[in-house]
Amino acid sequence: MLLCSLRFEYQTARKIDYSPHSTPSTMKVQCWAKVIMNQTIEKKHHDRPESRPLTGVDFAEESLRLAAEQLAADFGLGLVGENSSNFAAVLRLTQKHLELQIVRGDSTSRPLLIDFTGGAFRYRTLHGGAQMILKALGIKKSYRPTVIDVTGGMGRDSFLIASSGCRVSLYERNPVVAALLQDGLARAAAHPDTGETAKRIQLVFGDAVTALEEMARAGERTDIVYLDPMFPKRSKAAKVKKDLQTLQFLVGQNDDTEELFQRAMEVASRRVVVKRPRKAASITDLQPSHKIEGKTTRFDVYMIT
Numbered sequence: 653m654l655l656c657s658l659r660f661e662y663q664t665a666r667k668i669d670y671s672p673h674s675t676p677s678t679m680k681v682q683c684w685a686k687v688i689m690n691q692t693i694e695k696k697h698h699d700r701p702e703s704r705p706l707t708g709v710d711f712a713e714e715s716l717r718l719a720a721e722q723l724a725a726d727f728g729l730g731l732v733g734e735n736s737s738n739f740a741a742v743l744r745l746t747q748k749h750l751e752l753q754i755v756r757g758d759s760t761s762r763p764l765l766i767d768f769t770g771g772a773f774r775y776r777t778l779h780g781g782a783q784m785i786l787k788a789l790g791i792k793k794s795y796r797p798t799v800i801d802v803t804g805g806m807g808r809d810s811f812l813i814a815s816s817g818c819r820v821s822l823y824e825r826n827p828v829v830a831a832l833l834q835d836g837l838a839r840a841a842a843h844p845d846t847g848e849t850a851k852r853i854q855l856v857f858g859d860a861v862t863a864l865e866e867m868a869r870a871g872e873r874t875d876i877v878y879l880d881p882m883f884p885k886r887s888k889a890a891k892v893k894k895d896l897q898t899l900q901f902l903v904g905q906n907d908d909t910e911e912l913f914q915r916a917m918e919v920a921s922r923r924v925v926v927k928r929p930r931k932a933a934s935i936t937d938l939q940p941s942h943k944i945e946g947k948t949t950r951f952d953v954y955m956i957t
């Protein structure tokens with residue numbers, strides 16, 4: 653199938669923008685898609701540079717060159733071209749999806765992509781894997797709050813939240829992760845089993861601290877702000893799963909967690925929920941209103957009174 657480039661004009665983007673806090677600063681961006689894509693992505697305030705491994709965009713066949721160039725431009729990345737050895741990671745566009753490979757010397761890692769439509773994640777969504785997070789957010793059939801997830805990552809938590817019927821604004825500031833999310837959400841939006849859920853998620857590429865500051869200044873609120881900051885470094889024995897290791901490699905540690913939490917408390921009207929490894933310290937001295945504990949994970953819930 654031909655890859656088509658769709659330009660969403662600002663008004664169109666607004667129409668399908670379910671974000672509780674879309675602002676006039678929304679920029680139109682060129683989105684690429686294999687199918688008509690109901691996802692749109694906002695670019696926001698990407699003005700907090702992080703140090704990250706050099707990543708370039710590559711393409712599997714010549715017919716994908718234009719789409720790859722557009723993707724690179726959208727996320728401020730370069731094209732790999734002849735110089736693949738200069739890059740620590742490569743985002744490779746194929747006819748089916750966008751995948752990430754970490755380059756180690758002459759070898760590359762197993763490709764990583766974001767897929768909401770199959771495998772273990774789909775099983776988890778269909779078989780009650782969302783229960784703990786939904787409980788932490790207080791979501792019930794009769795209560796579907798608006799949620800801002802300020803730490804997008806692989807988008808799994810947002811997807812679980814959206815599967816309950818909530819609208820979620822999902823922020824991700826790392827361009828590589830945001831590009832993978834855009835791809836995963838576009839494919840999920842086009843799939844009959846996941847389309848409804850994916851369309852409830854509005855991806856925003858940008859820094860959430862700045863965005864929350866702007867919301868607070870404008871007097872805008874959301875019901876819930878959700879945070880899942882990068883986990884602390886673990887011992888070898890407690891190594892995280894492969895895809896999370898890749899995320900750690902790309903993104904590093906969160907150095908602005910406290911600030912993110914402070915801004916979240918200003919913008920949430922109902923609660924702020926923070927995901928932590930079960931035994932890790934809280935991210936702030938403020939005592940949570942209550943905690944929801946699982947085998948490996950804990951949710952600290954801060955009710956806004």
Ligand SMILES: C[S@@+](CC[C@H](N)C(=O)[O-])C[C@H]1O[C@@H](n2cnc3c(N)ncnc32)[C@H](O)[C@@H]1O
Nearest residue numbers: 803804805806807808809824825859860880882
């Ligand atoms: C641990 S991961 C989140 C995993 C996610 N909850 C999931 O279900 O896949 C943290 C992510 O938050 C992003 N992040 C951290 N601080 C951010 C900020 N201030 N604005 C936007 N994204 C941020 C990081 O780039 C990283 O991808």
